[in-house]
Amino acid sequence: MLKVTKHQSILVKEVIEALKPVSGETYLDATFGGGGHTRAILEASAPDGKVVALDRDSSTEEFAAGLKEEFGERFDYRAISYIEMSKLGVKFDGIMFDLGLSADQLEASGRGFSFQKKDEPLDLRFDDSHGQTAAEFLRQSPLNELERVFRDYAEDRYWKALARKIMELRRITPVRTVRDFITQVGNENPKVLAPLFQGLRIEVNDELGGLKRGLAAASESLKPGGRLAVITFHSLEDRIVKEFMRNGEFELINKKPISPSEEEVRSNPRSRSAKLRAGRRI
Numbered sequence: 001m002l003k004v005t006k007h008q009s010i011l012v013k014e015v016i017e018a019l020k021p022v023s024g025e026t027y028l029d030a031t032f033g034g035g036g037h038t039r040a041i042l043e044a045s046a047p048d049g050k051v052v053a054l055d056r057d058s059s060t061e062e063f064a065a066g067l068k069e070e071f072g073e074r075f076d077y078r079a080i081s082y083i084e085m086s087k088l089g090v091k092f093d094g095i096m097f098d099l100g101l102s103a104d105q106l107e108a109s110g111r112g113f114s115f116q117k118k119d120e121p122l123d124l125r126f127d128d129s130h131g132q133t134a135a136e137f138l139r140q141s142p143l144n145e146l147e148r149v150f151r152d153y154a155e156d157r158y159w160k161a162l163a164r165k166i167m168e169l170r171r172i173t174p175v176r177t178v179r180d181f182i183t184q185v186g187n188e189n190p191k192v193l194a195p196l197f198q199g200l201r202i203e204v205n206d207e208l209g210g211l212k213r214g215l216a217a218a219s220e221s222l223k224p225g226g227r228l229a230v231i232t233f234h235s236l237e238d239r240i241v242k243e244f245m246r247n248g249e250f251e252l253i254n255k256k257p258i259s260p261s262e263e264e265v266r267s268n269p270r271s272r273s274a275k276l277r278a279g280r281r282i
């Protein structure tokens, strides 16, 4: 049985307008997820356009199987990080990134991405085959590392006090689950928890460092005139993409970032903070 994604793809029409897929050309979906954007690019580039899709989370492979069955040779999937895209040895006509996490990861990965899933281990890694989990980070890091994450990545007003509190409480109860962390934070308000989870996720996946390297790799892997489209979900990511697009290698396709329509936000509230930036490689 083929598995069906729970993820509702964001800004699909706008990504297609930015990439302008054409039959015979080759595209890279750097963040495959549930494959919604890949599908849209394959459909827009029929009959002969190709898509190579990457995802650092190998559990997304089950969504790739359905597309492989439907599109055959036109579609190729690799469970690798986009940082490694140059290893493919392909020059692309268009590359897209859709950052953040998918609904499948949030709702069904068992890795603690949602603060509502209190019994899950607080892992938060996209690729759980190596590296430190968020729980390990909270149990093992020195005070200044905890402060850095709560201040710079979670942008929590009380970063200093929270880091001290975690240091204190972890001597008695080391964090293992989502519940343990929420108990130590001592606040169940989603407006407080969402940025804290985001901050820990950014840290354990090195999301900002990875994004800079991924964008540099994309610039190398695009043909001259090739198009780059990037969807971000918070200002830390958006700032990196904005600066990157102004590095002299790109001509902006849209002067201002594109946001979802009111209608899209209504039907998919997770699209609320999305911003699309697109440029053409000079």
Ligand SMILES: C[S@@+](CC[C@H](N)C(=O)[O-])C[C@H]1O[C@@H](n2cnc3c(N)ncnc32)[C@H](O)[C@@H]1O
Pocket (backbone or CB within 6 Å): 005, 007, 008, 009, 010, 030, 031, 032, 033, 034, 035, 036, 037, 038, 054, 055, 056, 057, 060, 080, 081, 082, 083, 098, 099, 100, 101, 102, 126, 210
């Ligand atoms: C928002 S989802 C993509 C959703 C997809 N566009 C769709 O329409 O279904 C983001 C995906 O990027 C993946 N990801 C995060 N960091 C990555 C990296 N460095 N390389 C490749 N994929 C990555 C995540 O595992 C996640 O599946």
